[in-house]
Amino acid sequence: MVQPVAEVVEKPAEKPGDVKIEQKVEVTKEEKPVAEKITAGHVHLSGCTGCLVSLADNYEGLFKLLDDYVDWVYDLTLADVRHVPEMDVAFVEGSVCLNQDLAVEELRETRKNSKIVVALGGCACYGNVTRFGRGGQWNQPSHEAFLPIGDVIDVDLYIPGCAPTPQQILHVAVMAYLLLKGSDEQKELATSYLKPLMDLAKRGTEACGCDLMFDVINQSLCMGCGLCAASCPVRAIDMVFGKPQIDTSLCIKCGACYAQCPRSFLNMDVINEFEGITELVAAAMGTGGE
Amino acid sequence: MSKVVEISPTTRHEGHTKLVLKVNDEGIIERGDWLSLTPVRGIEKLAIGKSMHQVPKISSRVCGICPVAHTLAGIEAMEASICCEIPEDAYLLRVILQCANRLHSHALHNILTLPDMYLPGTDTHINPFTPEEPVRTVARRIQKLREIGQTVGEIAGGEPIHPSNPRVGGMYKNITPRAKAKLYDLAKEGAVLAREQMEFMITVLKDWENREAASVANGPEVAKTEKFGYHDQGYMAVDPLYGNSSLDVDQRWFPERWTEVRPWDWYMGEMEITMDDPNYPIGGTTPAGAMAWPQMEACTGVPLYDGVPVEVGPRARLSIFRNYDHKGAMGLQIARQMEYPDCLYSMIEAIDALDTSGSVLADEIPQGDGSLGWCANEAPRGTDVHLAKVKDGKVAWYSLLVPTTWNFPTCSRALEGAPWQLAEVIVRAYDPCVSCATHMLVVDESKKVVAQKLVQ
Amino acid sequence: MVLGNYKQCVSARATDRSILARAQDGGIVTQLFAFALDEGIIDGAIVAGQGEQPWQPEPIVATTKQELFAAQGTRYNICPNMALLKEATRSYGLDKVGVVGTPCQMQAVRKAQLYPVGMRYVGDKIALAVGIFCMENFPYQGFEAMTEDFCNVKLESAAKMDIGKGKYSVYTERGAVSQMPLKHTLKFVQPGCHVCLDYVANLADVSTGSVGSPDGWSTVFVRTKNGDDIWAKAMAAGCFETKPIEEVKPGLELVTKLATDKITKNQKHVDERATFGVRADGSGKALRSYL
Numbered sequence A: 001m002v003q004p005v006a007e008v009v010e011k012p013a014e015k016p017g018d019v020k021i022e023q024k025v026e027v028t029k030e031e032k033p034v035a036e037k038i039t040a041g042h043v044h045l046s047g048c049t050g051c052l053v054s055l056a057d058n059y060e061g062l063f064k065l066l067d068d069y070v071d072w073v074y075d076l077t078l079a080d081v082r083h084v085p086e087m088d089v090a091f092v093e094g095s096v097c098l099n100q101d102l103a104v105e106e107l108r109e110t111r112k113n114s115k116i117v118v119a120l121g122g123c124a125c126y127g128n129v130t131r132f133g134r135g136g137q138w139n140q141p142s143h144e145a146f147l148p149i150g151d152v153i154d155v156d157l158y159i160p161g162c163a164p165t166p167q168q169i170l171h172v173a174v175m176a177y178l179l180l181k182g183s184d185e186q187k188e189l190a191t192s193y194l195k196p197l198m199d200l201a202k203r204g205t206e207a208c209g210c211d212l213m214f215d216v217i218n219q220s221l222c223m224g225c226g227l228c229a230a231s232c233p234v235r236a237i238d239m240v241f242g243k244p245q246i247d248t249s250l251c252i253k254c255g256a257c258y259a260q261c262p263r264s265f266l267n268m269d270v271i272n273e274f275e276g277i278t279e280l281v282a283a284a285m286g287t288g289g290e
Numbered sequence B: 001m002s003k004v005v006e007i008s009p010t011t012r013h014e015g016h017t018k019l020v021l022k023v024n025d026e027g028i029i030e031r032g033d034w035l036s037l038t039p040v041r042g043i044e045k046l047a048i049g050k051s052m053h054q055v056p057k058i059s060s061r062v063c064g065i066c067p068v069a070h071t072l073a074g075i076e077a078m079e080a081s082i083c084c085e086i087p088e089d090a091y092l093l094r095v096i097l098q099c100a101n102r103l104h105s106h107a108l109h110n111i112l113t114l115p116d117m118y119l120p121g122t123d124t125h126i127n128p129f130t131p132e133e134p135v136r137t138v139a140r141r142i143q144k145l146r147e148i149g150q151t152v153g154e155i156a157g158g159e160p161i162h163p164s165n166p167r168v169g170g171m172y173k174n175i176t177p178r179a180k181a182k183l184y185d186l187a188k189e190g191a192v193l194a195r196e197q198m199e200f201m202i203t204v205l206k207d208w209e210n211r212e213a214a215s216v217a218n219g220p221e222v223a224k225t226e227k228f229g230y231h232d233q234g235y236m237a238v239d240p241l242y243g244n245s246s247l248d249v250d251q252r253w254f255p256e257r258w259t260e261v262r263p264w265d266w267y268m269g270e271m272e273i274t275m276d277d278p279n280y281p282i283g284g285t286t287p288a289g290a291m292a293w294p295q296m297e298a299c300t301g302v303p304l305y306d307g308v309p310v311e312v313g314p315r316a317r318l319s320i321f322r323n324y325d326h327k328g329a330m331g332l333q334i335a336r337q338m339e340y341p342d343c344l345y346s347m348i349e350a351i352d353a354l355d356t357s358g359s360v361l362a363d364e365i366p367q368g369d370g371s372l373g374w375c376a377n378e379a380p381r382g383t384d385v386h387l388a389k390v391k392d393g394k395v396a397w398y399s400l401l402v403p404t405t406w407n408f409p410t411c412s413r414a415l416e417g418a419p420w421q422l423a424e425v426i427v428r429a430y431d432p433c434v435s436c437a438t439h440m441l442v443v444d445e446s447k448k449v450v451a452q453k454l455v456q
Numbered sequence C: 001m002v003l004g005n006y007k008q009c010v011s012a013r014a015t016d017r018s019i020l021a022r023a024q025d026g027g028i029v030t031q032l033f034a035f036a037l038d039e040g041i042i043d044g045a046i047v048a049g050q051g052e053q054p055w056q057p058e059p060i061v062a063t064t065k066q067e068l069f070a071a072q073g074t075r076y077n078i079c080p081n082m083a084l085l086k087e088a089t090r091s092y093g094l095d096k097v098g099v100v101g102t103p104c105q106m107q108a109v110r111k112a113q114l115y116p117v118g119m120r121y122v123g124d125k126i127a128l129a130v131g132i133f134c135m136e137n138f139p140y141q142g143f144e145a146m147t148e149d150f151c152n153v154k155l156e157s158a159a160k161m162d163i164g165k166g167k168y169s170v171y172t173e174r175g176a177v178s179q180m181p182l183k184h185t186l187k188f189v190q191p192g193c194h195v196c197l198d199y200v201a202n203l204a205d206v207s208t209g210s211v212g213s214p215d216g217w218s219t220v221f222v223r224t225k226n227g228d229d230i231w232a233k234a235m236a237a238g239c240f241e242t243k244p245i246e247e248v249k250p251g252l253e254l255v256t257k258l259a260t261d262k263i264t265k266n267q268k269h270v271d272e273r274a275t276f277g278v279r280a281d282g283s284g285k286a287l288r289s290y291l
């Protein structure tokens, strides 16, 4: 018990018996206790650490996650490992500055060493505010090209938003765990759950409030629910006569509105199971009421 | 003959930095450079021409740990430039938000600090993530304090990470009486926990200070030096809690006393790394033979106040406003803990004073004539000064003097005289939050010349 | 999946006469929220308040029964209730949020819970989601044209609108009724409704509508564990008068028929979209399906 990571790594990877995740799940009947943890880490590029703070904002759930499901093997902010190790899931925060070799190298290293690369947050997915960067500032005036990581490496999964929410990060972490260590049924559920977020990664590296115009309203798909307005972190969206009005001079290009819109994706096979999945996550986190 | 050792990247703080250290035969640092390697996103430059409403939303994204400081400093710099007074209740909501953010940030910093410390009475480093007691109880309390801070941030600020409620001219929305009651309950609960946490942390920090020797992570024990983490630079703070701006009658920050030098004039030149330690935890130091060039690599400039680097942050605030006097790395750490209770007491005061039916948006929001306005916000890590010129609703000029940038050169000085193996402990005492320190600008040529003279 | 998962289905109406007097149908929505408010099951509910224009709804957070009562009745134009979903938990300080909405809005609620991309700490605070049946909705201007042009009633003097039995009906303050056939309203339907595959709010905790039950009564599906729990408590408290759905006319048969019609029609539309507007090289995406 010397310091966090060494301790975590040396710990026998077993799951305490008090986690009743399998019994609680309606969507799966698997009884076999899941034995190992997955390995995951946080790679910090040109981001603000808000994404990581958001992960920490699972509060007690963070401990549960680290106790039972995830060995957190890399994270300059929280642990003392200096170079990107091999891991199952890499959460990459921030865009990548093309004008700094170190950053590009670290990102490539991350891709090489990880099974699943998650673009965590608007900056990693879409560039977010760094899309506005134009260089010209001391002490590195040549730092002007900040790209979403998907422009440099293949990315498996997107978690848009600024900051991404603690719950979305938790859901992805739990599903990634089920995908890699769960029973066949759990794997299937996890695959269906993660698919739309994987599709987002394929959709491209640009996002803006304009997506609501281009890909929802221009497609005659908007029905005026208002969820986009609720999800915008800079209050750039007003509902005017039942449809979103986007103030593009406020939008920071985080991608939350489009991904949150029920008309961007609505995978009914998963959404229909909302009760079961909510219970599953709660049970996994030890917060299930009963 | 002194040797050069490099620790890169440093860990357990936010962002990318490294340490380039010249050490003597005993391994004591003769000169240390601590520098940011985080790419410069160039917020000051990208702001030009954008609307005064959007720019503070962007500057919030400078840092996700103290986004409230950057949001408020940005907004209030704009308000100062356009001469817009905000309603009292908007101000109170901002104060509540400020307290909430400091609470969460100090608590988060405890997690980063503890692994260097020992369980008092033992030689065991504290791993904040161990499920074992007594650590788990402390870790839970830290998360509870953060939860309280962040939840208050949600209610008063719309979001705790990058608050959405503050805007130029005040706030988008006042809160309801129900929300006010909830805030009050949260603050009351937090007050008790904060005091407990403060006491625990001070015990642990004093325990460290009284040890003869210490180690970083699972590295070897190294004898400590007497004045560990001392420096002779001054302090700068504008308020014990909130801030000060050019709209205030009683101004406590003076742009004319601020100058800035580029890293070229401050950091060390190119040199070869001549010493390494593959066993330094975890991953070893940079192999000997590699080159380091702090002048060229540093991503931040060096701001000066009255011609010298100054320390900002908890100790600076307590020294200036409360006569606190405890030097060294642990003196700074202890000062931070001493700010815990006030986060809650000041929050409660502001909640009490808040009128939930009051207007929170100025009747008129001028568009600005290009005058200079500034706001100095006391962020968790120290004075965060934003300066802006707004003309016709657009930002014509913007500059940020963020806390960690003030602290980089001061902390570099504080490394002198310490064993190099413990250098990271000093760095972490300053609670570096490096992504903020990525946008510095030399404003005006004449000032730069003055600055260079003063340094020589 | 035409009627979704449900634990029970009944025909019901509120026992509180004052609620019933102002209700669109059986007063289910308002009675349920009022009960939940009294019991502390919710701290408040997002309902359709009065917007700037006559009969234009605007989402509000109601935390008193007076506010709930004032928001009763159906406004046949878009009310973006989800826009307040986060704010209810923020400046309003609600820990337990009630929300009413159309089937598509219930989909939004569940997506916000399962994929909370921009909805930090909101999902866990949704305590009661009540869905209302919906065949289609209208933009305000379409609704205005239907009421003022086709039915010849100024919006200001309308007392109630209703859709049923193939007609759009407007009742005036003085008791007159003016009607138009539903087929003429098609032109005014908001286009987003044409891809909608849910009639009876399958994803709500409790969903309700007039179809299937006699006038003044509502058809109620109790769907989730949470919904079942709250419904049972409300029943025990005597909030509702109920009849088994099998005993009322026209009953579930009509609900099933309308739901099937809606889904069939819209599924066809969805399928058409997949190819509509595709450029010769297959690169166009106009009106593609979102599913």
Ligand SMILES: Cc1cc2nc3c(=O)[nH]c(=O)nc-3n(C[C@H](O)[C@H](O)[C@H](O)COP(=O)(O)OP(=O)(O)OC[C@H]3O[C@@H](n4cnc5c(N)ncnc54)[C@H](O)[C@@H]3O)c2cc1C
Pocket: C022, C023, C024, C025, C026, C027, C028, C029, C030, C031, C047, C048, C049, C057, C071, C072, C073, C074, C075, C076, C077, C078, C079, C081, C100, C101, C102, C132, C133, C134, C135, C136, C137, C138, C163, C208, C209, C210, C211, C218
């Ligand atoms: C656009 C639309 C189409 C509908 N189509 C059908 C249908 O085809 N078949 C059917 O059986 N029922 C339909 N309904 C539902 C029906 O009109 C009643 O709303 C429902 O039966 C509830 O009545 P109640 O007496 O229980 O509730 P009440 O006590 O009258 O309360 C109704 C609640 O709905 C809210 N509300 C009113 N307008 C809107 C709106 N535009 N959007 C969201 N919430 C609103 C009110 O604020 C109130 O809280 C439709 C409703 C709407 C809004």
Ligand code: SF4
Pocket: A046, A047, A048, A049, A050, A051, A093, A094, A120, A121, A122, A123, A124, A128, A129, A161, A162, A163, A164, B061, B064
């Ligand atoms: S997405 Fe937002 S929170 Fe995350 S790094 Fe970017 S600015 Fe920060």
Ligand code: SF4
Pocket: A207, A208, A209, A210, A231, A232, A233, A234, A235, A236, A237, A246, A250, A251, A252, A253, A254, A255, A256, A257, A258
């Ligand atoms: S409109 Fe808002 S939510 Fe959408 S991309 Fe822009 S900032 Fe993000």
Ligand code: SF4
Pocket: A212, A216, A217, A221, A222, A223, A224, A225, A226, A227, A228, A229, A243, A244, A260, A261, A262, A263, C080
């Ligand atoms: S979330 Fe999508 S469907 Fe809902 S209002 Fe916004 S754009 Fe329209």
Ligand code: SF4
Pocket: A223, C102, C103, C104, C105, C134, C135, C136, C137, C192, C193, C194, C196, C197, C198
């Ligand atoms: S028809 Fe469907 S999309 Fe249209 S308002 Fe009703 S539920 Fe929403």
